[in-house]
Amino acid sequence: MTQSSQPSKHSKPGRIRVVLAKVGLDGHDRGIKVVARSLRDAGMEVIYTGLWQSPEAVVRSAVQEDAGFLGLSFLSGSHTALMPKVFDALRAAGAAGDIDVIVGGIVPQDDYTMLEKLGVARVFGPGSGLADIVSFIQQRWARRTGESTVAR
C-alpha cells in the first residue's frame, strides 16, 4: 500500500481518491469489489483495503492515502456497532471533516437516520446503480473542491 507523506486537505482538484473497506468479520465482498472497479473505470483512484479491517486501520488508510472518500460495506448487520467506531477513529485522527463517508450493503431503512446522524454522507442499499454512486461522488467532490477554492 502506498503512502502519501503530505496530506493535501484536497486543496487542489485532481483525481478523486477513494478508500473502500470491509470492517469486522463479514466476508461478503462481491458488492464492494464491483463498486471498486466501477469507480476505477470512472477515473477515480481506488484503494481497497481487503477484508477484516479494524475501524482504526481503515481510517488510518484513508488519512495516509489522502482520500476524499471512505466507503464501507456491511452485509451482516454490524454497521450499527461498527460505524460509531469508524467515526470515533475519524475524530481521533482529526479527519472527520475532510473525508466523506459512504456506506453500502444491507442496511434496513430504519438505520439510515442513525447513520446519517453519525455523519454518513449517503447510504447505498441493495440495487443501487453504479452510475448513481459514481455521480454522487463526482458531484460531492466538485462541490467540496469548489468550496475550498472559494474559501481561499
Place this chain on the structure above:
Amino acid sequence: MTSHADQSPQAKYEADVAQSRQRAGAFTTLSGQPVEPLYTPADLGEFDYGEKLGYPGQFPFTRGIHSTMYRGRLWTMRQFAGFGTAEDTNERFKFLVAKGQTGLSVAFDLPTLMGVDSDHPTALGEVGRCGVAIDSLADMERLFDGIDLAAASVSMTINLPANILFAFYLAVARRQGVPWDKLRGTLQNDILKEYHAQNEYVYPPEPSVKLIVDSMAFCARHVPQFNPISISGYHIREAGSSAGQELAFTLADGFHYVEQGIKAGLDVDDFAPRLSYFFNAHSDFFEEIAKFRAARRIWARELRDRYGARQDRSLLMRCHAQTAGCSLTEQQPMVNVVRTAFEALSAVLGGTQSLHTNSMDETISLPTEDAVTLALRTQQVIACETGVANTIDPLGGSYFVESLTDRIEAEAYDIFRRIDEAGGMIAAIEQGFFRRSIAETAYRLARQIDAGERQVIGVNAFVEDAPPIPVHRIDPTTEERQVARLAELKRTRDGAAVGASLAKLKSVAAADGNTIEPMIEAAEAYATVGEMVDALKQVYGEYRGARDW
C-alpha cells in the same frame, strides 16, 4: 403467393423468421451463453440415450439418483435457522421437531464461523446476529438440550472450525448416550469454496484441506451415516460466478477432496458415498436445470473412470439446493416470493434431494417468521399442487434442455483444463484464478444491469415505491449475555485440563495425526472454539488470501 411445395418445413420456417419482428436486445442466458430461438433434433446430433441419460438411479444419473425420485419420496424441505443464544435456537428447534420436522439445519453466527469467541474484539456487533453463538461444548449442550440426536438429522453450516463443532456434536451425543454410528447429518466443511468465494478461512489451503481429510477418515470409521462434507457451489454463485463457473469450480473442489482422501490412504468407495453437494438455484430457469443434470453426469463419470470407484453409491451425486439470495431485491420485496418460486421449481426439475427457499425479506435482515412460513409454503405448493413431482426428470429429452446440459458440461471440462494448466487446485487458489474469474463475471453482470441490458423488476424495470415490510430485529442484549456466559465458563472450568488438551491438539496437528480425537478431548475440557483455532494457527500459520481486483 408462390408455391411452397418444394420448400422444406425447415427452409420455410427460416424464411418466416427472417421476415419477422424480433424483440430488441441480446438473447443470452444469465451466464451470457447465447440462446437460439428454437432447438430441434439437429442440435443434439448423435444422441445416445444410454450414454447421456440412462435410467433414473443408473449411470450416469443424469435423470436422477433414485429409480423412483419424487414418486418414492419428495425432496426434504430443509430451512436453515439459527439466531441469538443456544437457548433461543434450541427453542426454535423444539418447535420445529414438535411440528414433525426431523431435519434440523444450524446457522452459526459470524464469530463462530470465523473461529473466534464471542468475547474477541472482532466479534463486536456480530454475536448471535446471523446465526447462533457457540463458544464451547456448554453452548452445544444447550443447543441440543432435549433433542434426541439418534432421531434427528442435523445439518451444520460450518467450515473453518467444522471439525471443532463436529467434536462438540460428538461429545453431546456421547453424553446423551447415543452411539456415533447412529448419528445422521451433514457438515458443510468445504473450505475450498471459502478461498474462492465466501472468505471464511484462516489457515493456508493445504492444512485446511488436511483437516477435512481428517473428518472424512474419522466419519468413514466411526460415524458412518454422517456426511462429512457438503461441497458447495452456492457461495461461489452468490459471489458472482456464472452457472458454468459454479458447476466447474464446485466439481473441481470435489475432485480435490477425493484425490486428497485417496492420497491419505482411504478407499474411494469408503468415503465417496458420503460426499454431498450444495448448489444454487438461480433465476435462469432452464440453465439451472441443465446445471443440476450435468453435475450428476460429470461426477458419476469422473468417479468411475478417473478415481476408480466401483460402487454405484460412490457415483451418485446427492445434492441440496438453495434459491439465489443474490437474485432478491430490496425494491418491491414481495416480488421476491415469485422469484424464489421459479428458482425452487428449477431445483426440483433439476432433481435436488433437499431444498431451502429464501424468504422475501432477506435483502433487509434475517427473515421474520411469516416470511419463512411463506417460503416453506412455496415448496409445498410445488410439491403438492403443480404436479411436477409426479414424473421423473420431465424435461429429459427436451432438445433445448439436453443442448444446454451438453453445453454446460463442455464448459465445465474447459474450466477443469484451465485449473490443471494453472497447476491444480491449490496453485490456482494461490494465483487468485477462482476469485478473479468470479469477480469478472460479477462485474460484467452488474454493468449489464446498470446499462439496462438486463432487466431486474423493481430495480431498472417497472420501478415504483412499495410499502415497507416488517423487519426481524435481534435482541440487543444477546451479545452481552453470551459474553458474560463465556466469562463464567472460563472462570469455572479446569484451566490446567484445558491447557493440556490444547497442547495435545497442537502436538497431534504438528505430527500430522488425525485432529478429531484431540478436539473431542479439548471439547470435553471446555476449551473454546477460539482457543482451538488459535492453537492450530500456531501450527499451520495464517493465510491472507490472493489479490483479486
